[in-house]
Amino acid sequence: MAARSSDRFPMQNVDPASGYRPLHVFPRAQESWWRTAARTAFPFVVVGALWEAVARLQMFPSRLFPPLEVVAAALFRLTASGVLPHHALETVLRLLAGFALAAIVGVVIGIVMGRSRLAEDLALPIVSMGAPIPGIAYAPLFLLWFGLGNVSVVLLVGFVSAFPIIFNTWTGVKAVKEVWVRSALAMGADDRRLFHKVILPGALPYILTGLRLGLAQAWRVLVGVEMLAAVPWGLGWMIFGAREFLNTDVMLAGVVVIGAIGLALEKLVFKRLEDFTVVRWGMMT
Amino acid sequence: MSAFPDRTRSMHRAATSLVLVAAAYEGIARSGYFPAALLPTLPAVGRALVEGVLDGSLPGHAVSTLYRVLLGMALAVVFGLPLGILMGRFRPIEGFFLPLASALMPIPSLAWVPVFILWFGLGNATAIGIVFYAALFPMLLNAWSGVRSVNPLWLRAGSAMGADERSLFWKVIVPGASPFIITGLRQAFLRAWIAVVGAEMLAASDWGLGWVIFDAKEFLKTDVMLAALAVIGLIGFVFERLVFGTLERATVLRWGMVREANG
Numbered sequence: 256m257a258a259r260s261s262d263r264f265p266m267q268n269v270d271p272a273s274g275y276r277p278l279h280v281f282p283r284a285q286e287s288w289w290r291t292a293a294r295t296a297f298p299f300v301v302v303g304a305l306w307e308a309v310a311r312l313q314m315f316p317s318r319l320f321p322p323l324e325v326v327a328a329a330l331f332r333l334t335a336s337g338v339l340p341h342h343a344l345e346t347v348l349r350l351l352a353g354f355a356l357a358a359i360v361g362v363v364i365g366i367v368m369g370r371s372r373l374a375e376d377l378a379l380p381i382v383s384m385g386a387p388i389p390g391i392a393y394a395p396l397f398l399l400w401f402g403l404g405n406v407s408v409v410l411l412v413g414f415v416s417a418f419p420i421i422f423n424t425w426t427g428v429k430a431v432k433e434v435w436v437r438s439a440l441a442m443g444a445d446d447r448r449l450f451h452k453v454i455l456p457g458a459l460p461y462i463l464t465g466l467r468l469g470l471a472q473a474w475r476v477l478v479g480v481e482m483l484a485a486v487p488w489g490l491g492w493m494i495f496g497a498r499e500f501l502n503t504d505v506m507l508a509g510v511v512v513i514g515a516i517g518l519a520l521e522k523l524v525f526k527r528l529e530d531f532t533v534v535r536w537g538m539m540t
Numbered sequence: 541m542s543a544f545p546d547r548t549r550s551m552h553r554a555a556t557s558l559v560l561v562a563a564a565y566e567g568i569a570r571s572g573y574f575p576a577a578l579l580p581t582l583p584a585v586g587r588a589l590v591e592g593v594l595d596g597s598l599p600g601h602a603v604s605t606l607y608r609v610l611l612g613m614a615l616a617v618v619f620g621l622p623l624g625i626l627m628g629r630f631r632p633i634e635g636f637f638l639p640l641a642s643a644l645m646p647i648p649s650l651a652w653v654p655v656f657i658l659w660f661g662l663g664n665a666t667a668i669g670i671v672f673y674a675a676l677f678p679m680l681l682n683a684w685s686g687v688r689s690v691n692p693l694w695l696r697a698g699s700a701m702g703a704d705e706r707s708l709f710w711k712v713i714v715p716g717a718s719p720f721i722i723t724g725l726r727q728a729f730l731r732a733w734i735a736v737v738g739a740e741m742l743a744a745s746d747w748g749l750g751w752v753i754f755d756a757k758e759f760l761k762t763d764v765m766l767a768a769l770a771v772i773g774l775i776g777f778v779f780e781r782l783v784f785g786t787l788e789r790a791t792v793l794r795w796g797m798v799r800e801a802n803g
Binding site for chain 1: 549550553554556557558561578635636637639640642643644646647648649650651652653654655657658659733734737738741742749750753754756757760762765766768769772773776777780
């Protein structure tokens with residue numbers, strides 16, 4: 256049963272066994288903390304110096320290519336005045352609302368598809384038709400249907416991030432070993448216990464991968480959609496709006512904050528979640 | 541596992557489900573609860589699609605979108621692949637570029653659109669730059685992990701049999717890393733395809749499928765939007781299944797690096 260799932264879909268290369276896994280592996284001899292920090296900082300210092308040199312030599316108009324301290328000053332000014340935190344907060348709230356929607360709906364659909372052959376046959380063609388269309392392409396359609404503003408943005412973010420969650424949950428449920436299910440049944444587990452004690456933990460590594468991919472997609476589409484949807488607050492809108500006034504320093508400050516939030520979502524939220532669940536249960540190392 | 545009767549039943553059900561969804565949509569569209577401009581019937585969408593194809597406008601938009609994607613992808617491969625391989629082979633290069641890549645990767649490519657518009661102006665250069673940015677990191681990181689995942693035993697066996705650095709590279713490292721590299725190409729295309737549609741909506745002048753959708757919104761031509769969406773989905777599907785599937789069969793499957801999953 257598990258064999259037929261892996262070859263059929265665009266999302267196939269996202270199973271936890273392939274792709275980015277070796278990224279975290281960084282085997283090196285023990286070395287002091289500050290040497291590691293210095294080595295990590297070194298490339299940034301080089302690139303920063305290059306940027307600074309280009310900006311100072313005025314090769315491009317400094318309005319368009321501001322020196323780093325101007326960007327830093329903009330970052331500081333906007334943070335101190337509370338504008339930037341407000342933009343960031345609205346963006347994160349939209350992300351969380353859309354993602355929560357996608358997580359709940361996606362996991363439920365994925366599990367139902369994994370457990371019932373009928374549901375799988377009915378839902379799969381629809382899901383696999385929607386998946387290869389980039390989420391941002393739906394944006395104008397959603398704006399027409401649900402109006403400019405938050406409703407469209409949250410629905411679109413949810414819609415887009417639901418696909419990887421559905422695919423991975425479905426794959427995960429199908430990848431639960433038949434032997435585990437049968438031995439649980441032989442030991443007298445009812446449906447409910449089977450689900451809680453065997454299927455859910457067994458599928459969890461895949462579900463978490465799906466959630467992680469879904470969140471990454473949600474983040475990517477949200478920034479773009481905020482530029483289109485004319486919401487009053489939000490980082491995407493801030494960057495896009497700053498373009499009108501040639502405020503390149505504000506735009507770059509916004510890009511920095513977007514990168515920082517993206518990194519934090521990946522490193523803090525999901526790393527923790529994984530450590531608490533699948534790593535602790537010994538499903539993944 | 542007798543796949544055959546199972547499979548025909550699945551096909552029947554899949555067809556049934558598509559027909560049901562189409563019928564439900566058609567029913568809602570015809571019911572008149574929603575304005576026809578927002579929810580066009582399927583024949584209207586089909587007509588928009590056929591008209592667009594016949595008068596040559598949709599193929600023209602598709603060609604300019606494809607041009608942007610392919611050029612941006614090609615640039616990303618030209619830069620990302622060698623750099624990723626070098627990062628996998630040489631520690632100092634890895635130490636320099638990996639932190640930079642990890643810092644830039646979490647920034648969505650669309651966040652750069654306004655900046656790129658200021659730098660490169662509206663039009664092709666911006667769209668290609670965004671595609672390049674979107675496709676670069678999947679390419680780079682997959683090439684890097686691919687080279688690092690080459691079994692060290694193969695390298696040692698190769699050297700023991702007298703392979704020099706050059707033949708080691710072509711005969712061991714490249715084939716060994718190829719499943720990752722192809723995965724990288726796939727992911728790069730997926731990212732690039734998203735990026736190009738977004739970039740065209742925000743920055744395109746007057747050609748491109750993303751621009752068609754965005755422009756049709758202004759005139760409430762929902763049928764044109766849905767037709768363009770169908771074309772975008774179709775091209776994405778064709779690339780994913782035909783282009784990359786064929787590439788995979790011609791390389792890694794033939795070399796026995798990965799097995800085809802068939803039940």
